[in-house]
Amino acid sequence: MLPLGFSSGLPFLLVFSTLSTWLREAGISLTAIGLMSWVALAYSLKFLWAPFVDRYDVPVLSRLLGRRRGWMALSQLGVAAGLIGMASTNPQAGLPFTIIFAVLVAFASATQDVVIDGWRIDATTTERQGMMAAALLLGYRLALITAGAGALYIAEFVNWHSAYLAMAALMGVGLIGTMLAPRIDEGPARQHLPFAKAIVEPLADLFRRKGLMLIPILALIACYRIPDYAGGIMANPLYIDLGFSKADIANVSKLYGVWIGIIGAFAGGLALTRIGLWWTVLIGAVIAAGSNLMFSWLASGNATLWNLTLSISVDNFAGGFAGAALVAYMSGLTSPGFAATQYALLSSLYALPGKLIGGASGAVVEAYGYPVLFTGTAAIAIPLVILCLVVRQDTMKTVTEKNEKIEDAAPVVGAGSRA
Template sequence: MSPPVAPYSGMPAIRDRYAAIFRSLADRRHVLMLVFGFSSGLPFLLVFGTLSAWLREAGVSRTEIGLLSWVALAYSFKFVWAPAVDGLDPPLLARWLGRRRAWMMLAQCGVAAGLIGVAMSDPAVFLPGLIGFALLVALASATQDVAVDGWRINAAPQDGQAMLAAIYQLGYRLALLCSGAGALYIADFVDWRSAYLAMAVLMLVGMAGVLAAPRLAEDTAPSRQRSWRATIGEAIVEPFTDLARRKGSSLILILALIALYRLPDFVAGVMANPLYIDMGFSKSEIASVSKVFGVWVGIAGAFVGGVAAARFSVMPCLVFGGVAAAASNLMFAWLAVRGHDLTLLTLSISLDNFASGFAGSVLIAYMSGLTSPTMAATQYALLSSLYALPGKFVGGASGLLADKVGYPWFFICTALVGAPIALLSLAVWRLERRAARARRLPERSPEPEADAAREGAG
């Protein structure tokens, strides 16, 4: 008599997996991550796109506005002071809030103070003063990013990082909506000073989140006072050595993947607004489609990326996200050939923002999984700086390439970067599967072989 066939349990397992995903949305940490994402995203445009509009309106030359972009290096080199955020307690605040939250509160106060300083400045009278306050905002904002990333990585296990990353992206993009379209609307109806003062007030949202957040175990770890005397080289080498020890030779491919993964977005993004202007789109059309509608599409992409990574694991989603984000640039090549077409503009921005949001969430989850809990903030700052630096440097030459080959071929070239991204993603995925299989495989025992030899002899 044949044994009874066990009922197929795949559907209940899938149903339980999705139920767990949606139950997790009510987790207190996810609400806090939404707040921290908002607080991290709010200052970004206020020292770049939004500030550039104010400076240009005040008569500042394009050359001076371009030089102001060097303020972005604060975000790219945040790994230099990330060890201090990982291992040192801010005086007074750390005793009250714990290390992570103390750094977040200190950075948020710095951002608010810098925004107030920018609001009270007049670029037409004394531009260096305004740039100095903008630099304070960028430095404090980059420090906040380090502290928030450390808190996020320590607040949940690896299988919970994808959803946290998606919710962080949601908060971040909502903040971009406020500091982009919101600030421009306030400046249009009132003035620039009121716009920046309003953004400074919105930093209270992040401060409230800090006060509501629980204190993590890492917040009470002994402070590594040695770091005050450590050189910059030591601060960078120690976390990198830990990564190399855990990942071995596969770290080379991993770093190459991270460096290239968002390159098409960074390079194409520099030429996106010039393309819209040259195609004859009005500023209102660009603002409505890109700054408002596009943000919500990006939020949807970030959520889908987080849910997909939680459901299917990070690596297959990393392959899909990298290829989709690069391929979406082909839509801009089509737009450059087609010309002024509002429907095609909307479709292009929709596909690009959705793919970028998806890829961004998955990459955050992947990089978070590479870090060690004891050096989470430092290692994540190193990895996130790596993925941002190539795009910023190569993006500076994007105008030269666009002038030489024209918009259609420029965006086709950026899309072709998706090919090596796909190959690197597949190679890293294969290495990860091999490493996981090696961890699960028990050591072989000689007894079965001996038994087989005895049976053969008999």
């Protein structure tokens, strides 16, 4: 699970913030960089092709490795091929080719996530899924450090092409994990719901249980991480424009910042046990959105390394805290019979609006400046607080009814830790 978690986390930053750093240094406009963030929509739309991946075999590879491992190997090779393709391009002279290969990386990476989650859930009993999820998260965080700080170090001291070639080679860690993973689908193909029913039934169950309250619930989920996604795509270009070196960004944002985010996530988990779900969700909404004001302050003539460290500390802690709160909230909304599918749908929903809005973030910066963008994303805290108040009674009721079932959602929590 550890190398598979690493393989799952490695590609994400390479088509998101690390790529935005490369593009900005290459002189690509902020508008184009913002639009490039839409490449990561593959992670939000993966539920659309998940039934196909779950049902059909890969020719040759599935016969040799089994259905799950066959798809794992194919998707990992696809990620590596896409990264090699990105390494061979020059964004200044051929940005369309960079985009094409980035789309391949995102699609193959999202497919890999679907297969790894399916293998993990099938591989062992519910009682052991907590350890599986912990190993997945550790591998994933190590990959974020590698694809963030590691890629920036290589780019700083060698070049961007070598950085992406090195990341392609590291997908070999995932292939090793695939070869080591037990073959668990030796029997005949399992029966699956038709595609339409597999999507509609979980939604119908949510509506039956929540009624019209489902509308503000979904609105809260959809808006909760907008400040993170809408502002996050412009964070690295901001650092570059303020004169920070790639080594500074790697040290503070990609190395130090990841561990602060982990501390924030643990703090969110502790808050869940001490003050309850609703208060944790409310606090997470306020601090995650409000932390964007630190970047407005940084961009307003306060660009020192100490202030960068302070801003990233506040932002990453708040993001980790809010992420833990949202994962727990979405997990509590699921039904035992539809937990995996409902969580996949909800987790796709929370990421989608922020990524769509994030595509326009570069145009906002070019028109009005960085402080306006980050102040605007911080203001999203106001409607979030209102939505939290609207769903308060339902959240309290849900906790009362399901407080013994939170642990059963742990395997699904591990799958959705990309926030």
